[in-house]
Amino acid sequence: MKKVNLAVVGVGAVGVEIMRILKQRDFPINSLKVFARSARQIDIDGNKYNVEAIADENFSNVDIALFAGTEGEKGAATLYADKFVKKGAVVVDNGADFRMKDDVPLVVPEVNCDAIASNKGIIANPNCTTIQALVALGGIYKKFGMEKIVLTSFQATSGAGKSATVGLWEETKELIAKNDNVSFDNISKKVNKPIGFESQIAFNAIPKIGGYGDDNYTSEEWKVVNETHKIFADNKIKITATCVRIPVFTSHSEAIYFRTKEDTGLSGIEEALKGSKGVVYTPDSFALPLDVEGKDDVYVSRVRRDRYEKNSFWLWCVADNLRKGAALNAIQIAENLL
Numbered sequence: 001m002k003k004v005n006l007a008v009v010g011v012g013a014v015g016v017e018i019m020r021i022l023k024q025r026d027f028p029i030n031s032l033k034v035f036a037r038s039a040r041q042i043d044i045d046g047n048k049y050n051v052e053a054i055a056d057e058n059f060s061n062v063d064i065a066l067f068a069g070t071e072g073e074k075g076a077a078t079l080y081a082d083k084f085v086k087k088g089a090v091v092v093d094n095g096a097d098f099r100m101k102d103d104v105p106l107v108v109p110e111v112n113c114d115a116i117a118s119n120k121g122i123i124a125n126p127n128c129t130t131i132q133a134l135v136a137l138g139g140i141y142k143k144f145g146m147e148k149i150v151l152t153s154f155q156a157t158s159g160a161g162k163s164a165t166v167g168l169w170e171e172t173k174e175l176i177a178k179n180d181n182v183s184f185d186n187i188s189k190k191v192n193k194p195i196g197f198e199s200q201i202a203f204n205a206i207p208k209i210g211g212y213g214d215d216n217y218t219s220e221e222w223k224v225v226n227e228t229h230k231i232f233a234d235n236k237i238k239i240t241a242t243c244v245r246i247p248v249f250t251s252h253s254e255a256i257y258f259r260t261k262e263d264t265g266l267s268g269i270e271e272a273l274k275g276s277k278g279v280v281y282t283p284d285s286f287a288l289p290l291d292v293e294g295k296d297d298v299y300v301s302r303v304r305r306d307r308y309e310k311n312s313f314w315l316w317c318v319a320d321n322l323r324k325g326a327a328l329n330a331i332q333i334a335e336n337l338l
C-alpha cells in the first residue's frame with residue numbers, strides 16, 4: 001500500500017484518539033505533521049509528538065489532512081481546510097462546518113462508502129450521535145427501508161471536548177471535598193459554579209446539547225435529522241430526536257425506536273443486525289458505556305417489537321464516541337481513500 005504524507009490538525013479529545021488509532025491500525029504513513037493553535041511537545045501512550053502551530057504552516061506536501069479542531073468561524077477547518085486542498089491534499093473533517101454542503105460527501109463507511117469517490121477535496125465525518133445510530137440501523141435500512149426513527153441519546157461529556165470531560169471530574173472532586181465528614185442525609189449535591197457545561201453535569205442530566213434551533217429542537221437534534229437524511233440519501237424518513245448529556249466520560253448510549261417500510265418481524269431485524277458491518281449484536285446481554293470504551297464496534301442490544309404498531313421496534317446501542325463516533329470513522333474514510 002502507498003505510504004502517505006499525513007497531517008493531523010487538533011490534539012484535543014478527538015485528535016489524541018486519531019493519533020492512537022493511526023498507530024494501532026498501522027496506518028501507512030510516510031511523514032506525519034501534527035498541528036494545533038500553539039506549538040508544543042505532547043505524549044500519547046508514551047509516544048512523543050511535536051505539535052506545530054498551524055499559522056506557521058505552508059500546507060504543501062500533504063496527501064491527507066485529518067481535522068479535529070474546534071468548529072465555526074475561528075475553527076481550524078474553516079480557516080485552513082481549503083489551504084490544504086489547494087495544495088493537493090484531501091481533508092477529512094470531524095466538525096460540522098462542511099457536513100451539509102452539497103459538494104461534500106458525508107460518510108459512514110459501513111453505510112455509504114461509495115460517496116467517498118465523489119469528493120472534491122473535502123469529506124465530512126458525521127456527528128458522533130448520527131454515526132453510531134446509522135451503523136446500528138444501516139443494515140436494517142438496506143433490507144427493509146425506514147419510515148420513522150425516534151432517537152433519544154445519552155451522551156458522554158467527552159463529546160463536548162477535553163475541557164468538558166475535565167469539568168465532570170473537577171465538579172465531582174469539588175462535591176466529594178465539600179462533603180468530607182458530612183453525613184449522607186446532609187450532603188450538598190450542587191457545585192459552586194458549573195465547570196464543563198452551562199449547567200452542572202456531575203450527578204445530573206442536561207437535556208440540551210448545542211443551541212436551540214427550529215421548533216425548539218437543539219442543534220445536536222437537528223444534526224441527527226439532517227445528517228441521517230443525507231447519508232441514507234432519503235429525505236422521506238420521519239426522524240425526531242432528544243439529545244441528553246449525562247455524567248459519563250466516554251461512550252454514547254442511544255435508545256432508538258424505528259418503523260420499517262417493508263413488513264418484517266423481530267427475527268428479520270435480528271438477522272439484519274447479525275449481518276451488519278461494524279455491529280456487535282448481543283441478544284442476551286447489553287453493553288455498558290464503560291465496556292465499549294476503546295472498542296471499534298457499535299454494540300446493539302435490547303431489540304424489542306412494539307406490540308401495538310406494525311413493523312415497529314426498539315433497540316439500544318452503545319459506542320465509543322471518540323473512536324467510532326469521530327476518530328476511527330475519519331481514519332476508515334482515509335483508508336478507503338488509499
Ligand SMILES: NC(=O)c1ccc[n+]([C@@H]2O[C@H](COP(=O)([O-])OP(=O)(O)OC[C@H]3O[C@@H](n4cnc5c(N)ncnc54)[C@H](OP(=O)(O)O)[C@@H]3O)[C@@H](O)[C@H]2O)c1
Nearest residue numbers: 010011012013014036037038068069070094095159161162
Ligand atoms: N468529542 C467528540 O466525541 C466528537 C465527536 C464527533 C465530532 N467531534 C468534532 O471533532 C472536533 C474536535 O473535537 P474535540 O472534542 O477533540 O475538541 P477539543 O478537545 O476542544 O480539541 C480541539 C483541538 O483543536 C485545536 N484547534 C482549535 N481551533 C484551532 C485552530 N483555529 N487552528 C488549529 N487548531 C485548532 C485545539 O488546539 P489547542 O490545543 O492549541 O488549543 C485543540 O487541540 C470538533 O469539530 C468536534 O465537533 C467531536
